[in-house]
Amino acid sequence: MALLEVNNLRTVFHTNDGEVYAVNDLSFSLEKGETLGVVGESGSGKSQLVLSIIDLLASNGRMEGSIRFQGQELVGMKTGQMNRIRGNRIGMIFQDPMTCLNGYLTVERQMTEVLMHHQGISRADARKRSIEMLDAVHIPDAKNRIDRYPHEFSGGMRQRVMIAMALLCRPDLLIADEPSTALDVTVQAQIIQLMNELQQEFGMSIIMITHDLGVIAGISDNVMVMYGGRICEQAPVFELFDNPRHPYTQGLLQSVPRLDTAGDVKLHSIPGNPPNLLQLPVGCAFVDRCQKGIPVCEKQHPPLLDIDPTHRVACHLENLP
Amino acid sequence: MLRYSLKRLLGAIPTLLILMTLAFFMMRAAPGGPFDTEKSLPPEIQANLDRKYHLDEPLIQQYGRYLLDIVRGDFGPSFQYKDYSVNELIATGFPVSLRLGLSAIAIALIIGVGLGTLAALRQNSATDYSVMTLAMTGISIPNFVLAPILILIFAVFLGWLPAGGWNGGAVRNTILPIIGLALPQIAYISRLMRGSMIEVLRSNPIRTARAKGLPEHIVILRHALKPAMLPVVSFLGPATAAVITGSVVIEQIFGIPGLGRYFVQGALNRDYTLVMGVVVFYGILIILFNFIVDLVYAMLDPKVRYG
Numbered sequence: 001m002a003l004l005e006v007n008n009l010r011t012v013f014h015t016n017d018g019e020v021y022a023v024n025d026l027s028f029s030l031e032k033g034e035t036l037g038v039v040g041e042s043g044s045g046k047s048q049l050v051l052s053i054i055d056l057l058a059s060n061g062r063m064e065g066s067i068r069f070q071g072q073e074l075v076g077m078k079t080g081q082m083n084r085i086r087g088n089r090i091g092m093i094f095q096d097p098m099t100c101l102n103g104y105l106t107v108e109r110q111m112t113e114v115l116m117h118h119q120g121i122s123r124a125d126a127r128k129r130s131i132e133m134l135d136a137v138h139i140p141d142a143k144n145r146i147d148r149y150p151h152e153f154s155g156g157m158r159q160r161v162m163i164a165m166a167l168l169c170r171p172d173l174l175i176a177d178e179p180s181t182a183l184d185v186t187v188q189a190q191i192i193q194l195m196n197e198l199q200q201e202f203g204m205s206i207i208m209i210t211h212d213l214g215v216i217a218g219i220s221d222n223v224m225v226m227y228g229g230r231i232c233e234q235a236p237v238f239e240l241f242d243n244p245r246h247p248y249t250q251g252l253l254q255s256v257p258r259l260d261t262a263g264d265v266k267l268h269s270i271p272g273n274p275p276n277l278l279q280l281p282v283g284c285a286f287v288d289r290c291q292k293g294i295p296v297c298e299k300q301h302p303p304l305l306d307i308d309p310t311h312r313v314a315c316h317l318e319n320l321p
Numbered sequence: 322m323l324r325y326s327l328k329r330l331l332g333a334i335p336t337l338l339i340l341m342t343l344a345f346f347m348m349r350a351a352p353g354g355p356f357d358t359e360k361s362l363p364p365e366i367q368a369n370l371d372r373k374y375h376l377d378e379p380l381i382q383q384y385g386r387y388l389l390d391i392v393r394g395d396f397g398p399s400f401q402y403k404d405y406s407v408n409e410l411i412a413t414g415f416p417v418s419l420r421l422g423l424s425a426i427a428i429a430l431i432i433g434v435g436l437g438t439l440a441a442l443r444q445n446s447a448t449d450y451s452v453m454t455l456a457m458t459g460i461s462i463p464n465f466v467l468a469p470i471l472i473l474i475f476a477v478f479l480g481w482l483p484a485g486g487w488n489g490g491a492v493r494n495t496i497l498p499i500i501g502l503a504l505p506q507i508a509y510i511s512r513l514m515r516g517s518m519i520e521v522l523r524s525n526p527i528r529t530a531r532a533k534g535l536p537e538h539i540v541i542l543r544h545a546l547k548p549a550m551l552p553v554v555s556f557l558g559p560a561t562a563a564v565i566t567g568s569v570v571i572e573q574i575f576g577i578p579g580l581g582r583y584f585v586q587g588a589l590n591r592d593y594t595l596v597m598g599v600v601v602f603y604g605i606l607i608i609l610f611n612f613i614v615d616l617v618y619a620m621l622d623p624k625v626r627y628g
């Protein structure tokens with residue numbers, strides 16, 4: 001049994017302009033110990049996908065479909081029950097961790113409460129474990145700094161605090177939404193290294209959203225490319241880099257000089273605009289920007305095909321003889 | 322912290338000076354004098370009185386004398402209550418007003434924060450709409466209308482509470498005046514609290530708290546309440562000023578021997594020293610309270626540190 005199985009997930013936001021289709025009929029599974037990199041341009045639905053998994057959509061959002069985590073269905077689960085999973089078996093590192101810590105509480109309070117709530121241990125024990133975790137993410141002088149407020153930490157340190165907080169209960173799944181944006185390259189590399197170490201140690205699975213090819217190459221087993229709330233391609237990381245099949249993936253990877261230059265290699269941006277999520281096209285969502293389009297692309301949505309057991313592509317070109 | 326406090330208190334001196342000057346000249350500019358009665362006094366008595374209270378001196382000299390006295394903490398004798406000094410009148414009236422005012426602010430704070438939070442949590446529900454309607458009503462009804470309505474309902478029709486009087490400060494007598502003072506503030510605070518709570522609940526730190534699997538009451542009480550309260554704390558300064566103004570009306574309507582009532586009597590009788598004394602006293606009080614509010618704010622927000 002896979003750790004996480006997402007089937008036909010749809011996430012829709014109700015707005016004054018109409019329904020925004022952020023995630024559309026998306027399915028994938030994640031094995032224990034696997035790291036899945038998720039890429040795609042801004043607005044492609046990456047964050048809403050993971051927020052759906054931990055049931056933290058904005059109040060105007062709804063989801064349907066199925067999300068099975070360790071065999072348990074999460075869609076429609078009661079909040080009380082969900083609260084035993086969130087922060088405990090699923091840890092989340094948010095996009096922009098700079099603003100995600102609570103500025104009115106000490107780091108100690110924000111960390112110990114997680115352990116006290118999920119494991120029912122005393123504050124003193126929780127404090128000890130929190131300090132250990134801060135040590136593990138290489139925060140110097142954690143013993144004293146734990147009593148500080150978030151604004152007294154630098155950006156990189158705050159990010160480490162966020163990571164330590166997400167790992168406190170040794171989750172089976174860690175979700176990281178662009179955990180290293182806005183950090184300088186060295187810190188970023190350290191953080192990726194750190195997550196790799198922790199993964200070895202705890203054997204957890206990771207879903208890593210990022211714009212950064214260096215991060216993808218450094219940490220992922222598989223990569224999922226999203227476009228307009230759908231998967232357009234998914235493959236093992238080096239297969240995807242060597243043999244990108246979807247025109248969108250090819251465009252994203254265009255500018256990559258060499259993969260071993262880890263660090264600050266951003267995904268290429270493709271001319272044109274992302275699809276209008278208020279009114280998804282009948283055919284391929286990428287058709288307006290695709291240089292390889294064929295007549296059928298306008299009329300029919302390309303199904304996601306397994307071109308080999310680990311490589312999936314949604315493009316009509318795959319069906320050509 | 323100490324340096325900040327000192328700086329703040331010294332900074333208040335010009336404000337106070339302006340306030341005292343305005344109070345002095347406005348009182349003198351109003352027509353009529355303190356000893357005008359139906360029958361005019363014989364000129365020699367009038368002259369005697371004027372001399373006794375230094376009203377025969379040039380205005381600028383009176384002004385200087387008045388400032389010097391205040392610096393010494395002396396608001397002078399009352400023109401109307403002949404045997405009392407203004408200091409004594411303040412000492413009798415203020416405890417009464419203070420009790421009403423503090424109770425009103427405490428009640429407004431507790432109920433306003435509670436209702437506002439409730440409305441925010443049940444956004445766009447019937448609860449939310451009732452709270453907001455109540456708040457709109459509370460804000461738009463002036464207290465000289467509100468107080469008689471309260472008297473009509475609770476004293477005249479229901480007969481539960483006395484319509485007025487102080488009765489030595491019996492709790493029964495204080496309930497309606499306190500409600501009259503608190504209601505508009507409850508309205509403001511609950512609206513303010515609802516807005517800021519809604520905003521805080523949408524913020525990233527709250528989403529983090531939820532992602533940690535914390536139960537809702539911890540999310541609200543530990544994570545959301547403090548930041549959501551900050552605008553309310555800032556509002557306490559203006560709220561105090563509003564309660565003081567309100568007390569002038571409320572004490573008059575309910576016949577309560579507080580400082581507000583002395584103020585009205587003083588104004589009607591051109592009791593210069595009394596009116597100016599009360600104005601300056603309240604001015605100092607409001608400045609002090611705003612200062613305390615800022616200190617409380619700094620205590621709540623770890624990012625604010627006064628050097």
Ligand SMILES: Nc1ncnc2c1ncn2[C@@H]1O[C@H](COP(=O)(O)OP(=O)(O)OP(=O)(O)O)[C@@H](O)[C@H]1O
Nearest residue numbers: 013015020022041042043044045046047048049058
């Ligand atoms: N509360 C909401 N109401 C309406 N639309 C929303 C809401 N939240 C997100 N969306 C829309 O859903 C779409 C997907 O957003 P999402 O946050 O998943 O993008 P993303 O892939 O994470 O982008 P980025 O790389 O910029 O973080 C966007 O078009 C966004 O505008």
Ligand code: SF4
Nearest residue numbers: 284287290297315316
């Ligand atoms: S389906 Fe057609 S339009 Fe879409 S990516 Fe493939 S070729 Fe381009």
Ligand SMILES: [Mg+2]
Nearest residue numbers: 046047048095
């Ligand atoms: Mg995002």
